[in-house]
Structure formats: C-alpha cells, structure tokens
Amino acid sequence: MGDEVETDTAAEGVNQINQDELILQQQRQIEREISETTALVGDLEPISSLNSEYASDNVYLEKIKDLASKYKHVRRTRPDGNCFFRAFTYANLERLLDNQDDFTSFYKLVENSKNSLVELGFPQFTVEDFYDTFIEVLQRVGEIKNVNEAKKELHRLFNEQGYSDYMVVYLRLLTSGQLQKDQEFYSCFIEGDRTVADFCHQEVEPMYKESDHIHIMAASAAMNTGVRVVYMDRGNSKANTEHDLPEGTTPSVHLLYRPGHYDILYL
Amino acid sequence: MAGMSPSERRLQKELMSLVKEPPPGVTVHADLVEKNLLQWIINMEGASGTLYEGESFQLQFKFSNKYPFDSPEVTFVGSNIPVHPHVYSNGHICLSILTDDWSPALSVQAVCLSIVSMLSSCKEKKRPPDNAFYVKTCSKNPKKTKWWYHDDSV
Numbered sequence: 001m002g003d004e005v006e007t008d009t010a011a012e013g014v015n016q017i018n019q020d021e022l023i024l025q026q027q028r029q030i031e032r033e034i035s036e037t038t039a040l041v042g043d044l045e046p047i048s049s050l051n052s053e054y055a056s057d058n059v060y061l062e063k064i065k066d067l068a069s070k071y072k073h074v075r076r077t078r079p080d081g082n083c084f085f086r087a088f089t090y091a092n093l094e095r096l097l098d099n100q101d102d103f104t105s106f107y108k109l110v111e112n113s114k115n116s117l118v119e120l121g122f123p124q125f126t127v128e129d130f131y132d133t134f135i136e137v138l139q140r141v142g143e144i145k146n147v148n149e150a151k152k153e154l155h156r157l158f159n160e161q162g163y164s165d166y167m168v169v170y171l172r173l174l175t176s177g178q179l180q181k182d183q184e185f186y187s188c189f190i191e192g193d194r195t196v197a198d199f200c201h202q203e204v205e206p207m208y209k210e211s212d213h214i215h216i217m218a219a220s221a222a223m224n225t226g227v228r229v230v231y232m233d234r235g236n237s238k239a240n241t242e243h244d245l246p247e248g249t250t251p252s253v254h255l256l257y258r259p260g261h262y263d264i265l266y267l
Numbered sequence: 268m269a270g271m272s273p274s275e276r277r278l279q280k281e282l283m284s285l286v287k288e289p290p291p292g293v294t295v296h297a298d299l300v301e302k303n304l305l306q307w308i309i310n311m312e313g314a315s316g317t318l319y320e321g322e323s324f325q326l327q328f329k330f331s332n333k334y335p336f337d338s339p340e341v342t343f344v345g346s347n348i349p350v351h352p353h354v355y356s357n358g359h360i361c362l363s364i365l366t367d368d369w370s371p372a373l374s375v376q377a378v379c380l381s382i383v384s385m386l387s388s389c390k391e392k393k394r395p396p397d398n399a400f401y402v403k404t405c406s407k408n409p410k411k412t413k414w415w416y417h418d419d420s421v
Contacts, residue, residue: 206370
C-alpha cells in the first residue's frame with residue numbers, strides 16, 4: 001500500500017507525497033557524496049590515521065591507542081552498507097594469496113558452492129552470473145606468480161564497481177545459503193516471527209543492507225574462515241572489545257567495527 | 268556479446284531464458300525487447316482457478332544501466348489493470364521485492380512469478396483503500412514512492 005497519510009486536508013497530503021521524492025533525492029545525493037570521497041577499498045594506512053576523525057574525543061583517542069598496540073595498519077572501505085561483505089572478501093583473498101595451499105582449498109570450496117546454492121533453491125541462472133565473476137577474480141589473481149603483483153590486481157579489481165559488487169553479491173548469497181542450511185541454529189538469533197528464509201530475502205540478499213553479528217557468523221562459516229571483529233565505540237572501557245567468529249577459531253581476517261561500519265585491520 | 272554493458276549482457280541472457288522457458292501464463296514480446304533491451308512488455312494470463320481466470324494483463328519493465336543492482340521499474344499497462352488490493356488503477360504495484368527487498372539474485376522471471384502468486388492468492392477484487400488519493404498525487408515512477416509494506420496476507 002502507498003503512503004499512509006494521516007492528514008485532514010488534501011493540500012497537506014499532497015505535500016507529504018512530494019516529500020517522498022525529496023527524501024529519495026537527498027538519499028541519492030548523500031550516496032553520491034560518499035562514493036565520490038571514499039574508494040570501494042582504500043590503501044593501507046597507519047592506525048594513527050584514525051586520530052584525525054576524533055580530534056578532541058578522548059574516549060576514542062584512548063581506544064585508538066589500544067588498537068595501535070595490536071595492529072599496524074587499517075584499510076578503509078566505502079560505507080555503503082556492503083562494507084562488511086566487501087571488507088571480508090577482500091581481506092580473505094588477500095591473505096590467501098600468501099599461502100598457495102589455502103588458496104587452492106578455498107578455490108575448491110567456492111567451486112562446490114554453486115551447486116549447494118542451487119540445491120537450496122537459488123535460481124541457477126542468477127547464481128551462475130555471480131559465481132562466474134567470483135571464480136574469474138580468483139583465477140585472475142591466482143595466476144599471477146608474484147604475490148605483490150597479485151595483490152595489486154586484487155586491489156584494482158575490487159575498486160572496479162562491476163567486479164567488486166559482483167563479489168559482494170556472491171558472498172551475500174553464500175551467507176544466505178549458510179543461514180538456510182543451518183536454520184535451526186540461526187533461527188534463535190532472529191527477532192520477531194520472521195523465518196530464516198524471510199530474514200535472508202530481506203536482510204542478507206539485497207545490496208546495501210547492513211550486516212549484524214548473525215551475518216558475520218554465517219559468512220565466516222560459509223567461507224570457512226575465522227574472523228576477529230574489534231569493536232570500537234563510545235563505551236567507557238579503555239580497551240576495545242574483541243569477538244572471534246566462529247567462536248574458538250584462530251582468526252585469519254581482522255576487521256574494525258565502528259557503529260555502522262567495518263574496515264580491515266592488519267597485524 | 269561483445270560491446271554490451273554488463274546490464275545489457277545480463278538482460279540478454281534473461282530474455283533468452285524467458286523465451287525458452289517461460290513460467291506458465293507468461294509471454295514476453297521478444298521482438299519489441301530486441302529493439303530496446305531496457306524496456307520490456309510482458310503478457311500475463313490470470314491463472315485458472317483464481318479470480319483472474321480468463322483475464323490477460325500487460326506488464327511493463329524498465330531497467331536502468333545499473334540493473335541488476337537497481338531494481339526494475341515494473342507497472343501494469345494497457346487497457347486491463349487487475350483490480351487487486353496491491354495494484355493501483357494507474358498500474359503501480361505495491362510489492363516489496365520491487366524496491367526495498369530487491370536483490371540482484373532476483374530476475375524478471377522471479378518478479379513475474381511473484382506477481383502471478385500475488386494475483387492468485389487474492390480473495391476479493393478491490394482497489395487499495397487509498398487508490399484515488401495515491402493516483403492523483405504520485406510520481407510517474409513507482410520507485411519514487413516510499414512504500415509502506417504491510418498486510419502480506421492479501
């Protein structure tokens with residue numbers, strides 16, 4: 001149904017409807033500004049580069065100190081609602097390039113994933129589209145012998161919207177598949193009376209929908225990759241809170257979470 | 268398919284698949300589409316055993332060059348707009364997968380199936396309660412409406 005307009009006169013109602021367009025226009029404008037100022041995946045920066053965002057904010061400055069005692073670098077990602085999926089995929093592929101065996105077994109995991117998604121009821125036609133691009137990226141970076149050159153190519157591809165967004169979609173589909181495969185477990189984390197499948201259609205598969213704990217649990221399980229999320233917020237403790245997912249695994253990927261956004265961390 | 272943009276390539280693939288294996292009651296005007304890949308007209312028959320049995324409708328799909336990341340703009344067009352609680356008399360459809368819940372893993376075919384199912388589950392033919400007001404004031408593009416989705420039971 002269209003807007004519920006609870007006004008008495010038609011004139012006010014008309015204003016209300018026109019605001020839809022204004023709101024959407026403003027949203028577009030904000031989106032444009034974000035994309036013009038932040039790369040999809042940025043360059044390596046020292047942890048201290050975070051200081052400038054919190055000039056006179058002692059709570060955050062203390063926490064950046066704590067962060068700097070454990071991590072050397074941060075790599076920013078574009079805050080467009082896809083940041084977790086983009087950061088996680090990028091950081092994972094980047095570390096896999098350092099280890100041929102891990103890369104090969106990950107490649108096999110991805111190769112097998114398409115059929116499991118189709119078996120779960122995802123339409124073969126659209127899954128293939130995203131799968132093909134994911135595999136293409138793995139092949140393109142995998143065949144470069146020099147690791148540094150391979151990482152450069154990865155960075156280039158992840159900053160090409162065409163490739164980057166296709167990678168994001170495929171991880172969204174894998175995450176959705178993982179949630180549905182293991183729905184008995186994940187249903188405890190979903191509030192309200194939504195089914196796991198509803199949740200996936202509304203909160204996981206659409207682009208730009210932000211990620212929560214449950215997305216991260218499922219994505220790390222689907223990629224068979226442990227991730228440590230370092231939470232940095234305005235809380236009173238001096239140290240940041242760390243969560244390893246799935247619980248008890250050794251993390252291979254480290255992400256920095258600040259309310260609403262994920263970036264990549266490097267030891 | 269050289270020289271095509273990613274969205275055109277995807278639409279071309281979708282068109283071929285829809286021509287080859289259309290869902291029941293759905294046909295695409297392939298000749299029209301081949302002239303302009305970004306605007307499709309699709310014929311839809313009311314399913315038998317439903318309130319729309321024997322009726323036929325036309326759907327228009329418009330795509331941007333950001334498809335499939337942007338959802339298609341889908342409206343009923345032509346002389347017969349189905350009378351349904353989620354379909355306005357100007358052809359606009361209130362269906363969450365067309366805006367908020369759109370995902371690039373969906374397709375023209377998935378949208379058609381959702382609309383067939385939306386029509387088939389209808390128990391009483393009537394327009395949305397705010398039809399007159401909405402039709403008078405809305406934008407031409409239904410994607411410019413901030414829809415409130417509720418009442419999934421109809």
